[in-house]
Amino acid sequence: MLAKEIMITDLPLVTASASLAQLAQAMVSNNSSHVLVVAAENKLLGLVSGMDLRTALAEGNLNFSAEQIMTPRHKLLVASPDTPLEAAAEILAGRKISQLPVVLDDVPVGYLHLNTVLEMTSQSAKKSRNQLEQFRQAALLVEAMREGLAVVDRDYRLREFNPAAVEYSGLAAEQVLGQRSRLYQEDHSPVRRVMETGKPLLNLEVRTSRERVFMTNNVPIVVDGEIVGVMQTFSDITDLKRLQQQLLHTKEELDKAFALTLPNSRVEYKLKGTPEYRDVFNAANGLIEVTEVIEDGGYQHVVNALKVTADLNEKGLMGLLGIDKDILVQALIFHDLGKSQPVLNVGQVADPRKVFEPGIIHAMRSADIAENYYQKPKDVVTLIRYHHHSAEQLPADFPSHLLPMLRLLQIIDGLSAGLTRRNGRIGFRVNGSRVTIVENNAHPAYNRTIEVDLYTGQDFVYNGIKLLNSKREAATK
Template identity: 55%
Template sequence: MCAQGTLCDIKKALQPELNSFPLDLLFNAMDIGVILLDEQGKICYLNKTVGHMLERDTQHLLDKHFTEIFSTFFSVSAEEYRKTSPMFEVMAHNVEKIGVERYSDLTKRCYLTNYHPVMLNNLKYYLITFTDITKRKKLEEEIIKMGQELDAAFALTLPNSKVEYKLKNTPEYVDTYNPDQGEITITEIIQDGGYRHVVNALKIAGDLHREGAMSILGIDKDLLVQTLIFHDIGKSQPDLAVGQRVIAAEVFEDSKLHAGRSAEIAQHIYQKPPDMCTLIRYHHHAEDELPASFPRYLLPMLRMVKLIDGLSAALTRRKAQIKLTVHKELIIVEEKNHHPAYNNKRSLNLFTGQVKYCHNSPDGNKKYRSRA
């Protein structure tokens, strides 16, 4: 017996109406093209969206073989269509094909297509759906073009082509960590990872600037930008392969070493100012490791550089989502990652160096090693 008798009664009363509901009304109200082919590939149903897409009367398309209709829509010839259409593989091997992008030279539009073999009343049919994704593709192309233009604009800020070459040829590695063995497994290689890391660091600096962080005492925007560009210029990475399992501490150089090397390059090759070289040299030191000679007035800048460096690593290697807000000398960070252990919300006081985590946010840095 149904626990919710009234709902069951309503469903029972409506069942005849549901069974006789004209699905044609539903399909014709959709902006997705729907086609049903019989076992021989002849069209036995198509909705109005397909008619609009083809600029043809749907009634005149029934019982025609799909190749007769689509060979010139998606290809320049029937022969080419047979080579490129997923439908032939679906029919030959009884498999479905999902998310296939098809471009029509006739309409100059792009469609996302799906192909499904289905059984209805013990008869085999093939269901095809079309979604016009032209606007989305154009937006994607615009975003890619915008990214390329931003890269070109960023390249103009670099002192010379050698710096750009070094950054673009310093890889970064995406990995998974196995705490039982203390090993990481390489899952992806970002060949221009050093360059991506600096670009992401500058993006984060831009976000902080919009939030007002550059107005905080002790923060110098121009010095920060130049520090971020040069902070990993001396980094040396091992040559690893996807699938390789290694102990990170054994194959990756101590981060303090590449920080010191980067500072030497900035100072002696590019004649960068002492404060900038100091920030680069110590950006991987804990504060209790800093020498007595470290200028205390640089501590807010050092804390910001270290924060941005870590967040950029999260963007570059973990594709993290980061939200930043600034309140007086506090920077509040909300970080979301695919791996929940890295998710946290925390605040950093640039004057005192105090970091506070929300009560329900795990401190991922205590569980996982950092390779920023």
């Protein structure tokens, strides 16, 4: 028997930019203890396990993406569709893992679950006098399972109770083996329902009296058409359920808090209706290939800009003379409100110089909206109007007192673009009026370390490209 004959094809897939909340949701929705991280054309990038997710939460990395916590592809053990069942069983048992991706040409096509391999191994064993003995012939897999496994006969006597079941229950195997289980005999017990109906009950959540939540799979053991017992596997998903609720609650609170900063629902609607695009830039011909469409990209861009602002505020930068936090925040909220984006699809190749409107134009439009529809202060409007201008393009009468804030707004705008469109990772150091930025991106061309003096405008590029050249339109010149 080969992997392709028994693999599960309903895959829990996420992109590299998926948040922790989205990872938890994908695990729960697919009843899986892992998710596969894929790139364009579903190429496998890595795997995130429940342990990876819990570790990220415990370390306080709530803003991390799937790419930042996954086990990368080159470190993963995988099977091919033609991997024999015995070889897959050896990998699962030898490495003490419960799920094994099945990959064809670097594209995940399924995964093997230890429970399925255990069942198939048992079925392929030589026939013995009773079916329960066949399950015992798979002892190596049973011992290695992270899921608890219990097998009962028709009299509800426990015939198998693996180490994971001992750990979950707190009961010693020698105390329960051969004994009747009152728990499994109860009317609401899924084991009893399977025993009486002969129909399996899969992916069933069971909550215990101790407020623990277990995901159970219950299948009948049939010999010559007669039910002779039931096998149950179970895993503790309590922490995962709590994590999911915590992340969802945190996201809801953040969304509510941000919504309060918006002047009305029309601003939120416009931002969420403005897409952004992730793409691959071909330096040889100046074209891009779209790899992902971020439907609410305008909204995410503003949220990321405010997160960067909050980080800089923690480092004391908002206390610098010439920096007004309230004016800066208002400028960030409105700075792209007049932006108009083309409609592009994944896989589409386009010339960014032709399809994207120059930043200066939408900056002017955004400033007009902020001034005429929302009566924003003159300084806010001026910052918005010129946030895509280089120093050489600024008019001679540009207010000199706004120059430090304009430079900071441009820094924040560029870094937010890196976070939103390129899954960038950023770090800061503040020394008086000087800000040092370290940025790492999926696009190596955007990697840089740069120091900018907000007062003088002087910048020191240690590696990579200049700050203002990080804009999409400038990068393609």
